[in-house]
Amino acid sequence: MTHPIDETAPRWDAPRAEPGWAVRAADPPTLVDIAPDGPPSHGGAPATHPATTAGAGPKHRRSARPGTGTGELAALDARGISAWFGERKVLDRVSLTMRAGQVTALIGPSGCGKSTFLRILNRMHELVSGASLAGEVLLDGQDIYDSSRRVTDARRQIGMVFQKPNPFPAMSIYDNVISGLRLTGVKASRRDLDDLVEECLAKAGLWKEVRDRLRQPGGALSGGQQQRLCIARSLAVRPRVLLMDEPCSALDPTSTRRIEETIGELVAEVTIVIVTHNMQQAARVSDECAFFLASQGTPGAIVEYGPTSAMFDNPQDSRTYDYVHGRFG
Numbered sequence: 001m002t003h004p005i006d007e008t009a010p011r012w013d014a015p016r017a018e019p020g021w022a023v024r025a026a027d028p029p030t031l032v033d034i035a036p037d038g039p040p041s042h043g044g045a046p047a048t049h050p051a052t053t054a055g056a057g058p059k060h061r062r063s064a065r066p067g068t069g070t071g072e073l074a075a076l077d078a079r080g081i082s083a084w085f086g087e088r089k090v091l092d093r094v095s096l097t098m099r100a101g102q103v104t105a106l107i108g109p110s111g112c113g114k115s116t117f118l119r120i121l122n123r124m125h126e127l128v129s130g131a132s133l134a135g136e137v138l139l140d141g142q143d144i145y146d147s148s149r150r151v152t153d154a155r156r157q158i159g160m161v162f163q164k165p166n167p168f169p170a171m172s173i174y175d176n177v178i179s180g181l182r183l184t185g186v187k188a189s190r191r192d193l194d195d196l197v198e199e200c201l202a203k204a205g206l207w208k209e210v211r212d213r214l215r216q217p218g219g220a221l222s223g224g225q226q227q228r229l230c231i232a233r234s235l236a237v238r239p240r241v242l243l244m245d246e247p248c249s250a251l252d253p254t255s256t257r258r259i260e261e262t263i264g265e266l267v268a269e270v271t272i273v274i275v276t277h278n279m280q281q282a283a284r285v286s287d288e289c290a291f292f293l294a295s296q297g298t299p300g301a302i303v304e305y306g307p308t309s310a311m312f313d314n315p316q317d318s319r320t321y322d323y324v325h326g327r328f329g
């Protein structure tokens with residue numbers, strides 16, 4: 001059985017003898033090794049990572065309900081992100097502000113580094129052996145790669161929905177929604193859990209369809225319903241940012257439209273970053289748009305970024321115009 005949470009959990013079996021995961025403090029890099037299960041062990045203070053008082057995390061307003069988020073809208077600010085797989089550089093100094101309470105769409109041809117960038121935003125890039133990066137990712141001004149931050153906190157605050165819906169197929173719909181809470185050891189009363197399940201399924205636009213069959217397995221739902229179940233599962237740990245990597249590419253037009261409606265409703269309380277190859281979708285759901293390009297073997301970079309309407313109607317770069325009008329990619 002595929003274990004969906006495995007994709008976001010620290011990989012304990014990562015080969016340790018190899019150089020493995022590293023944050024590159026500068027380009028050309030100074031390597032700083034990171035233990036796969038926790039904060040980086042600094043070989044020296046990386047210039048790009050400002051010192052933070054130990055234990056001084058983001059301002060938390062703990063919810064009285066189960067879940068671990070703060071309920072406050074958060075911006076995500078990527079600064080000077082470069083990324084490598086081994087010695088191959090695939091992103092070059094990408095900076096992008098993903099504004100609080102907005103939908104930012106990442107567009108661009110296949111292989112330009114959109115998914116890599118997205119995975120860097122919640123520390124999943126480091127799950128790949130030999131992968132490394134330079135730069136900072138600030139969540140409300142705090143670098144998620146700072147040595148005082150736990151990787152599990154970053155992944156809980158910055159959730160991810162994948163291209164292929166990946167619920168626990170044999171687990172009930174109800175238990176799927178709260179599975180993230182169980183894994184993080186959050187304790188809650190049955191009544192609170194019931195409320196949370198209803199709240200998250202409602203936010204994901206699935207409650208009305210499944211309210212009478214919460215004990216049925218998640219795998220019995222349609223693809224579009226499974227994707228909304230995965231969104232509900234992500235919401236249950238109260239993330240501040242939701243990353244979505246082509247969440248509709250495996251879905252039919254009706255399910256796609258339903259997910260797009262869900263995105264429109266969620267963005268009032270969760271900042272959303274979505275990768276999509278569907279230009280109509282980018283135009284429909286996003287407030288701002290970033291166009292990535294990796295031309296002729298060079299690492300991916302952002303060609304242009306701005307309000308979605310301007311990117312589609314009046315882009316500054318001719319390559320943006322050509323791409324959004326389907327002339328390449």
Ligand SMILES: Nc1ncnc2c1ncn2[C@@H]1O[C@H](COP(=O)(O)OP(=O)(O)OP(=O)(O)O)[C@@H](O)[C@H]1O
Binds near residue numbers: 085111112113117128
């Ligand atoms: N695990 C990996 N190991 C080595 N190289 C990788 C790995 N993942 C991605 N790459 C390479 O990094 C580059 C960027 O890939 P990425 O998946 O980020 O592109 P993308 O823009 O998401 O493409 P697509 O639109 O096809 O999903 C590509 O050249 C790809 O081959």
Ligand SMILES: [Mg+2]
Binds near residue numbers: 114115116245275
């Ligand atoms: Mg991709």
